[in-house]
Amino acid sequence: MGEIVLEGVVKRFGRVVAVDHVDLKIRDGEFFVLLGPSGCGKTTTLRLIAGLEYPDEGRILIDGEDVTYKDPKDRNVAMVFQNYALYPHMTVFDNIAFTLYLRRKEMGLTKDDIRRRVLEVAKLLRIEDLLDRKPGQLSGGQQQRVALARALVRRPKVWLMDEPLSNLDALLRLAMRAELKKLQKDLGITTVYVTHDQAEALSMADRIAVMNKGRVVQVGTPEEVYLRPKHVFVATFIGAPPMNLIECTIDAVGEDLWISCPGFSRRVPDEARKAIESAGVKKVYLGIRPEFISVSKHEAEGSIQGRVYVVEPLGSEYIVNVDIGDGLIVKAKILGPKEKLSPGEKVYLNMDWSKIKIFDYKTGEALA
Template identity: 90%
Template sequence: MAEIRLEGVVKRFGKVVAVDHVDLSIKDGEFFVLLGPSGCGKTTTLRLIAGLEYPDEGRILIDGEDVTFKDPKDRNVAMVFQNYALYPHMSVFDNIAFTLHLRRKEMGLTKDDIRRRVIEVAKLLRIEDLLDRKPGQLSGGQQQRVALARALVRRPKVWLMDEPLSNLDALLRLAMRAELKKLQKDLKITTVYVTHDQAEAMSMADRIAVMNKGRVVQVGTPEEVYMRPKHTFVATFIGAPPMNLVECDVESVGEDLWISCPGFSRRVPEEARSVIESKGVRKIYLGIRPEFISVSRRETEGSIAGKVYVVEPLGSEYVVNVDIGDGIIIKAKVLGLREKMTPGDKVYLKLDWSKVKIFDYRTGEALA
């Protein structure tokens, strides 16, 4: 078992709070991703788990054992860095075997044991024919595999990765993403993976922790954070294009509550009304993903009028940017265009109201 728990973890650098009371529970064998923008605290959190940093508050447990102030070598974790950190003067074989040689007596290994382990992990990562080369003779993808092999050869309980694919070109990143996920599932190693790339997180993770300003904003499966964001930050950080957010007022009309937005209005559904009334909210963000909006030249009941601002072709899909007035642009993602649309054309948007989310304008928290 290799469950990881962070309980009230805080890390400060001077007056800057890099990690702010983080609580996380990472399951045994899980591929867990820390996702967020630069400076959000995700790499510091990873370094705290690795033992490269110590927290100012809280504690860290691996397998139920408190490792908060233990040295990295005593945690049985292995880390893969963004820049691979390979020794240029050593062969691939020696790079992979380096840690085993350092701890040979402690681990009770013979030279034959080390050679056997290195060849075993090299075959697993399909680099067995590169063992005699130096890092400078390898491509970026090959260097990345060597870094992975060096981490795996120790047979750690926990695998920590700090943006290991960020130095690869786009096509190779896609290929390595799939390979890395399959490798982790085959080995069943508890993995914590740091990235700022939401597509990478969505495609690889079992669960994602979305971080911002040192705090964990939401933890969930890729589907949960995408379809049911708990905060406007999550709604706009995840998704390409991100969720549309429109500022709207909440108004009482007779016995009903209405959402009044630029260009359209709608009665508040009963399931959302009690939440809005209990919190006394009078201003909200109405949110909807671009793929849940259709675009047509024909007006239908409940459609929203607007003008095409710009059309972005994305191969099989198009993102149609529509100005609905007051400078508010709504993005709709459509699979192919039946009719050519150019800037200035009058169009009508139809929202799938079952997919609409409501957020508190003041706090950004999801209401319904």
């Protein structure tokens, strides 16, 4: 079992609050990702779980045991660092076995036990033919596997990873993402993975905690944080390109509420009206993902007129940037257009209104 619970955890460095009252519950066997920009507190949170830092407030539990102020060696966790941290003068075998040698008496291991464990994990990660080499003789991907093996050989309850793929080239990162996810599922080890790369988070995580300025903004499955963001920060941080946010006002017209935006207006649906009235807001962000907007040269009922600003070809997809007035650019992600679109050309946008999100302009919180 490897359930992790953080309760009101705070970590300060001088006047800087790196982790600000974080509450998390990471389930046993879960692949849990801490996602956010540089300086958001995700690595500090990971180090607090590892015992490399101690919190100023709150507590940390692993398997129901309070480990808040326990040393790393007493937590049964293993960590994989961004730079792999391999000993250059040791062979791969000795790098993997190093921790076992240090704690041989404590763990009751013989030399044969250690060799058997190293061979088992090396075979699992397909590096058994590299055991006699030094780290300097390995590729980046091979070094990463050695670092993973060194963490796994201890048979920890919790696996902690601090951007372990960031030093690999793009193609190898893609391959290793799939392999790492498969390995974690096969082993069933509770894993906490830190990254600023949203593609890594969405493709690998069971659940994601999106962090900003030391706080957890939203926790959810990849689908939830992508399709149902609870804050404009999540809406704009996740997605390539990110969600379109349009500043709009709420106006009462007779018995109806209307949302008025640059270039268009629409009656507020009944299901959204209650949330808007309850919040008492007059200014909102209307949010929609680029893939939920279609682009046409022909006007249709409810379409929004604009002019092509620029077209970005991305192989099988195109990002069409459309100026809908007042200098507002809306991005639409479409499959290859049937007709060529040129900058300055008049086009019509059709939004899937069932996918629209409405956010409070002042707080950024989702309303509907």
